[in-house]
Amino acid sequence: FLTTQIEGNNAIDDLITEISRFFPRECIIPESQYNTDSDLIERIKNEIDVTFTPLPDYYFDVEYARETLIEHFNVNSLEGFGCENLPLAISSAGAIVLYLMDTQKTKLSNIRTLRTYFNRKYMMLDSTTIRNLELIQNFRDGSTRGTLLEVLDKTVTSMGSRLLKKWILRPLQNINEINLRLDAVDELTKKTIMRRALRDCIDKIYDLARIISRLNLGRLNPKDVIALKDSLKQVPLIASTIKDAESELLRELRSKLDGLPHLVELIEKAIVPEPPPTIQEGGIIKDGYNEELDELRAISKQGKQWIANYEKEQKQLTKINSLKVKYNQVIGYYIEVTKSNLSNIPKDYIRKQSLSNSERFITTKLKEYEDKVLGAQEKINNLEYEIFVDLRKRLAKEVARIMDTSHILSMIDAITSLAEVAHKYNYCKPKIVTSDELLIEQGRHPVVERLNRNERFVPNDTLMDLDNNQLLIITGPNMAGKSTYIRQVALIVLMAHMGSFVPADKAVIPLVDRIFTRVGASDNLVMGQSTFMVEMKETARILKYATPKSLVILDEIGRGTSTFDGLSIAWAVAEYLIDSPLRRCKTLFATHYHELTQLAELKRGVKNYNVAVREWNDKIIFLRKIVEGGSSRSYGIQVARLAGLPEEVIKRAREILKDLESGELQGFSINKNKKDFSQLSLFESLESNLVKEINSIDISTLTPLEALNKLYELQNKLKNNN
Structure with a gap:
């Protein structure tokens, strides 16, 4: 609580x-x-x-x-x-x-x-970041498929799984606490025999948190009690398994393990190994646990034997071999005789029910003994209920100790899960530092590398700090892997803070107070917000709350508006994150605006990277490798072909691109001999004063952002003139 x-x-x-x-x-x-x-x-x-x-x-x-x-x-x-x-x-x-x-x-x-x-x-993760990084739910259907939780969750208990989910959503900020977890994971990663033995023991443990909840609500049934006993019996085995553990956290957890042996002994004495699911059915309490119950059961058992003897006696008396003594809740005990044998029944038989092929009778002697037997059975059921309720109360007094043990077992399960993942997927132990340098060698996306088994995942390096590598601009064609790369860095940082090993050969991770993400484009129709409004609100939150200890992931800012507006905003946001002392933080900025690469020449701390591609036979091959430098072109038409656009559309797009590129070189004039095009000359309808205004601009005195704004202003004048 x-x-x-x-x-x-x-x-x-x-x-x-x-x-x-x-x-x-x-x-x-x-x-x-x-x-x-x-x-x-x-x-x-x-x-x-x-x-x-x-x-x-x-x-x-x-x-x-x-x-x-x-x-x-x-x-x-x-x-x-x-x-x-x-x-x-x-x-x-x-x-x-x-x-x-x-x-x-x-x-x-x-x-x-x-x-x-x-x-x-804890590290601050807002709902946008939780959603964008697909930590516990995917975009497609809201399930855990393709999420970080799915990759890391190799727990064998429900309570361990729930705790691991909490760890993902609440990464730690205390470097000592992080290292305690990392050391425990490290030990279990290296000690395979210990890890497997632990998992075997933990796998036999039931959901103690749910059992405790039912116990507190007075709804614990006999099968729950056996589940509790079987779970507690594993505790000494778990303690023994980690008795030689070296990591501080595992030693601490072992010292706090409480198997409550007196409860195990009590349950084993009181409850049969395989009880019915409900209290009302009886047959719950073991023989020898309660003297009064044993006496009543003896009477009941003798009664059943008496019924068997009585049936044998009646068969001999009537010479009817098919005669049966049976019981139902309507009549009680009765004698059933087929209609072909009705002539042989004695006079003291009292008819109770007629069926199509038989008749049912009772006798005075049978009813007298029935009262005795059923009375004993009713007393047995009532007494068993009382004994079980009393047992439940005795268990409830130990709820606090059971809860503590439940939490410790959950932690061991979660730590063992992280160790299993680290061993299975070849993760490395990250080094958490108080400096600002972030270094990842051969980093991989933990989810994507698991989903795409047929294609080898291409690892990438990352170097960031608050000096020369503060804002990394990532360019490259769509589908090349920009988004995967920047999310990969965020996930590795988050995993390190939750005490997990990370998918890399080496990782030096500084303490990060918050991860921000501005990813993708989507309308929020419920709130009446357009794609661009959602994008700007998310960006505004970053610019308002980021600190020098934050990590910011920006994937395509300005896509939801016109090119010049979008570029201007993207440029201004990048400048703000570079220049503002309060907001200057490590930032990964993936963009299709190649103009942003000029920032590296103007601002210290900006580095350009692009996703390498190769052209072959008029096609592109994505190498998925992040290399230094800006991308020289967008490869949009090649990507369109990969996406399946008809060949005639691709061919026409190439013609148009060639004309546009040619026009750009000749003052934006497109060859009017090309079919289906009217002449488009930029200066054809301009007033002379607009031409003079352009000639009077001293470009060397303008910042890139001022130049873009001026260009936007001239464009509007041109539109109005036309």
């Missing part, structure tokens, strides 16, 4: 980011805020699919919430929970406890402590 308080100038955005990381199904909110703060609610709903439940304002009253928490946890103050001086944290935690009490109609015995955390303990 966690609580926090978010403060500062960016509180609202940080709040939305924090909510997005938990993916809640329901949010509670004061009625007054629900009725007046619709903008905030819509912003949150736009990020995640969540239901808002308005509650009376008194639920959130700080003093009322404080009293609720103090009473629930049976403490004198909240100081021990670390939230005594955090009124908003107290208000929200108290409101949740009160709401759960009202809705669950039961004691919240599973909520035994409160932990205060601060969001700065």
Whole structure:
């Protein structure tokens, strides 16, 4: 049970980011805020699919919430929970406890402590970044297929899988905590026998978190109890497996493992190995556990033998070999005789039911013994129920210890999963540093390399810092691998911060406080936002909140508007991220605007890279290799051919491109002899004053951005003139 308080100038955005990381199904909110703060609610709903439940304002009253928490946890103050001086944290935690009490109609015995955390303990990942990097859901259908979670999740328990998902969404910021995880993963990666033995043991453990939940709600059934026992029996084996562990985290986890042997012994004495799923069926409690139950069972067992003897006796008496003594819930015990033998029945047989081929009878003696047998069986069922409920209460007293063990087992499962992945996919241990240099040698995209098994993934190097390699401009044709490369860097940085090995030969990763992504183009029709508006809002968030410790991934800024507008904005954004002392951060900028490569000549810290391609027989081959320098051309027509455009369209596109390139060299005049083209001369209809204005411009005094703006202004005048 966690609580926090978010403060500062960016509180609202940080709040939305924090909510997005938990993916809640329901949010509670004061009625007054629900009725007046619709903008905030819509912003949150736009990020995640969540239901808002308005509650009376008194639920959130700080003093009322404080009293609720103090009473629930049976403490004198909240100081021990670390939230005594955090009124908003107290208000929200108290409101949740009160709401759960009202809705669950039961004691919240599973909520035994409160932990205060601060969001700065973790790398900030907003919902846009979580979505763009496809961390836990893919773009296509929202499943885990093709996500980082799918690649890293080799856990063998549900609770381990859930914890690993949390680790992905909450990468650490404390270098010591990161290294503790990395060292544990490193040891299990190298010690294959230990890792496999651990996985074999953990694989026999059930979902203890779900078992605890059912125990707290009083819904634990006999099969759950056996699952708990079988799980706890694995704990000593796990402790023994890692008894020689060298890493600090594994040693710490081993010291905290609690197998609760007294509970294992209790369950083994009380419950049969394969009980029925429900309490009402009986047959749950072992012989020898309860003396009274044993006596009743003896009576019941003797009764069944008496029935067998009675059937044998009646067969001999009536000479009817097909006679049967049976039982159903309507009649009870009865004697069934086929109609062909009705002439042989004694006079003391009392008819109870006629069927098509037989008759059913009872006798006074049979009914008397039935009362005795069924009475014993009813007492057995009632007593078994009482014994099981008492056992359940005894287990509930140990919930806190079971929960602690459950969490430790989840951690061991998650760490073992990361080690399994590192070993299987040849990952390396990253070095986390406090300096600003980011170095990746032969880095690979963790997801793409797993999806495309038939094609060898081409690894790439990355060098970034806040000096000479601060903003890397990546150019190259579509489909060449620009987007894969920049996402790959972001994922490697994130994986390192969660304590995972990374897909590379070597990785030196600086502490990063936040990963921002501006990727792709999509309309938000629900919010009435165009592709360009979505793009600009995401970019604005980056320019507002990035710090020198952030990593920014920009994939095609300005695509949603006209060429000159888009180029101008892309250029200005790049300049801002270079020049602003507060926002100067490591940035990967993939773009189709080749003009941006000029920034490398104008600004220190900008480096140009492109994705190498080769031309062969009028076709292009993507080499997927990132090399220094800007791309010389876009290869758009070749990519169009790869995409399957008809050959006649490709041929015509080449003719048009040739004319355009020729026209550009001759003052933008296109050859009027080409069919289907009217003459397009740039200066043909210009007024003389516009020509004079162009001649008067001193290009050498203009910055690239000023030149672009001037060109845009002249273009508008030209359009108006025409």
